[in-house]
Amino acid sequence: MSTKLDQLTSWLKERKITEVECLISDLTGIARGKISPTNKFLDEGGMRLPESVLLQTVTGDYVEDDIYYDLLDEADIDMFCRPDAGAVFVVPWALEPTAMVIHDTFDKQGNPIELSPRNILKKVLKLYADKGWQPIVAPEMEFYLTKRVADPDFPLEAPIGRSGRPETGRQSFSIDAANEFDPLFEDMYDWCELQGLDLDTLIHEEGPAQMEINFRHGEALHLADQILVFKRTMREAALKHDVAATFMAKPITDEPGSAMHIHQSVVDIKTGKNIFSNPDGTMSELFLHHIGGLQKYIPELLPLFAPNVNSFRRFLPDTSAPVNVEWGEENRTVGLRVPEAGPQNRRVENRLAGADANPYLVLAATLLCGYMGMVEQVRPSAPVKGRGYERRNLRLPVTIESALERMEACKDAEKYLGDKFIRGYVAVKRAEHENFKRVISSWEREFLLLSV
Template sequence: MVSRDNFTFSELDQWLREHRVTEIECLVPDLTGVARGKILPREKFSEERGMRLPEAVVAMGVTGEFPEEGPYYDVISPNDMDMHLRADPTTVRLVPWAADPTAQIIHDCFDREGRLVPYAPRSVLRRVCGLFAEQGWQPVVAPELEFYLVARNTDPDMPLKPPIGRSGRAETSRQAYSIDAVNEFDPLFEDIYDYCEKMELSVDTLIHEIGAGQMEINFFHGEPLALADEVFFFKRTVREAALRHDMFATFMAKPIAGEPGSAMHVHQSISRAEDGQNLFSLADGSASPEFRWYIGGLQRYVPAAMALFAPYVNSYRRLARNTAAPINIQWGIDNRTVGIRAPLAAAANRRIENRVIGADANPYVALAATLACGYLGLKQRIEPTPECKGDAYLGDYQLPRSLGDALDLLRGARELAEVLGESFVTVYTEIKEIEYAEFMKVISPWEREHLLLHV
C-alpha cells in the first residue's frame, strides 16, 4: 500500500500511469455529502488545467434547491460565478466497479483570489483543524458508521423492508452482533471488502447492529480530514455494491419505523504535536483537565450544533427515548445511554465518543462541528457536569426535538460560528430552511389516517 501523506502531483501522475487510468472522476463533496464534479479523460487532467464549477454547486440542498433571496446571497454571488477546483493528490483512489481503469480524486474549492471557499465542507474541516494546529494539537478521530440494507424500493410512498438474504428469507427480528445474520449477505460484504481493499480504505470491523438489516462498520483512527474522505468514499462504495446485489444501502437516520436509527458515532482525542502524547491523560495515567474541558465544550455547544449532526427532518425521528440513540448531553464512562461517552481505555488511548451524530450527517461537517465544540471547551476551560452513572434515558430531553428548533439554536451560537466560519453557518442555515419548507408541503400518511375524519 502506497503512503499518500504529502503525495505530490508528480507522484500522482506516476500513480495514474502505473494503474493505466483512462478516466478520472473529479469530485467535490457538497453540503449534503453528495459527490459533485466532472468526469475527465486522463489526458485532460493536470495540475495546471484545474477545473471550474459554479460556486453554488457545493451549497445546495438535498432537493437541489437554492434560496431565492436573503443572506445566502450575501455570501454567494447571485451572478453564478465560478470557483476554482484543485485536486488533492492524497485522495486519489481507484473506482473498483468501473468497466475501464478509472480514478476518483477529491478536489478543494478556491475563489478567484486563491482562498478556500469557506462554505465548502472540506474547507470548514480544514479551518477547524487549523485552529487546533495553532495550539500545537492534533485531533485524532475514529468514526463508527451504521447503515441499513433494504429491499429495492422504487416507490417513495411504500415503507422500506429488509432485503432477502442467502436463505431466501428477510430478517423479521433483531439480530444484534449475530454472525449468522451478517453471513446472510456474504456475497455483498465480500464485494464491499474487495472494493475497500482496492480503494485502500482503512475499515476495521463489521458487525450486525440492532435493527433488521442494520450493519455497522468501524474505521481505524486517524487524522480528521483523511477520515472524512474515507467515510465519503465508503458511502459511495456501499451504495454501489448494494445495487449490484439487487438491494439498497441507506444512511438515513431513521429509515424504518419501529427499528433503531443509524448513527455515526465519532471517537475523538487530541495529541500534542510535539511528542504525540494524548492530551486527555496526565503522566500518572489519570484524566487531565483537558479531558474534562473537552467534555464540557461538547455539553455546552452540542445542542447548538445539532443542525450539523442531525441535518434533516428525518434525523430527529432517531433521537427518541429508549431507541439506542441519545436524548441528552450527559456524559459517562462506559455508559451507552449518554450522549457523550468515555470508553474504558488505557491512558494512552483515553478518548471521548460523541454518540449524537446521525449516519445522515455530512462527515466533513460533522467532524468539524464536534471538534469545534471540543475546541471551545478547551479554550474556555469549560467544566462538565458530574458524571452520569445511571440510565440517562430517565432524564429530560436536552437536545432540540426538530430541525426548526436546531436551526434557531445554530443561528444564535456566535462562538460556534466564529470557529466554523460565519459564512458557512449563513449558507448552511439558509439551505436547511429551504429543505424544511419543502418538507412542510408534503402531507404524511399519519395526517391522513388520524386527521382526515377525526378533526
C-alpha cells in the same frame, strides 16, 4: 504543488486510469463535480464549478434569492477546484479504469471558499495545529440494507438473504445474520481494500439488516474523505447484489436509527502523548474541558450532527439513541461515552451524530466543540452512573427548526466557522425543511382522510 501533481500523474498512469471523477462535497454531503478524461484532467490540473453548487439543497433546489445573492456573486461565478493528491481513490465498480479525486475549492484570488465543508474541517484542524495538537478520530458508520423500492410511499423492508428469508427479530451482533449477506460484504471489503480505506470490524446492529462498519483511528481529514468514498462504495456494492444501502438516520418506523459514532482524542504533536491523560494515567483537565465543550456546544450546533428532519426521529423517546449530552464511563445510554482504555488511548465517543451527517462538517463540529471547551476551560457535569436516557437537564433541541435557531444565534461558533458558513448552512437546511413541509405524509392520509 507541482510535486504533488507529479505524484498524482504517476499514480494515474501506473494504474492506466482513463477517466477521473473530479468531486467535492456539498453541504448535504452529496458528491458533486465532473467526469473527465485523464489526459484533459492532467492538462487542466483541476476543474471549475459554479460556487452556487455549495448552496444546493438535498433536492437540488437553492436558497431564497435574498440570501443567495447576499452570499454569492450575482454573476454565478466559478470557483477553482484543485485536486488533493492525498485524496485519490480507484473506482472498482466502473466499467473502465476510473479514479475519483477529491478537490479543494478556492476563489480566483486563491482564498479557500468559506462554504466548502472540506475547508471548514481544515479550518478547525488548524486551530488544533496552532496549539501544537492533533485530533485523532475513529468513526463508526451504521446503515441498513433494504429491499429496493421504486415508490417512496412504500415503507422499507428487510431484504432477502442467502437463506431465502428476510430477517426477523432483534439480531444484535449475530454472525449468522451478517453472513446472510456475505457475497455483498465480500465485494464491499475487496473494493474498500483496493481504495485503501481503513476499515476495521463489521457488526450486525439491532435493526433488521442493520449493520455497522468501524474505521481504524487516524487523522480527521483523511477519514472524512474515506467516509465520503465508503458511502458511495457501500451503495454500489448493495446495488450489485440487488438490494439498497441507506444511511438515513431513521429509515424504518419503530426500528433503531443509524448513527455515526465518533471516537475522538488529541495528541501533542511534538511528543505524541495523549493530552487527555496526566503522567500518572488519570484524566487530565484538558480531557474534562473537552467533554465540557461537547456538552455546552453540541446543542448549539446540532444541525451539523442531525442535518435533516428525519435526523430528529432518532431522538424520540424509546428509540435506543441518546437524547442528551450527559457523559459517563462505559455508559452507552448517554450521548458522550468514555470507553475503558489505557492512558494513551483515552478518548470520548460522541454517540449523537446521525449516519446522514456530512462527514467533513460533523467531524469539524465535534472537534470544534471540544476545542472551545478546552480553550474556555468549560467544566463538565458530573458523570452519569446507570441509565441516562431519562436525564432532562442537558437535553437536545427536539426539532430542526429550534436547532437551526440556536445555531444561527451561536456567536461563539460563528467566530470560528465564519458568518458566511453559518448563514449559508442554516439557509440550505431551512429551504429543505420548507420543501419537506409541502409533502403530505401517509400518516395524514391514514388518520385524517376520513376522520376529520
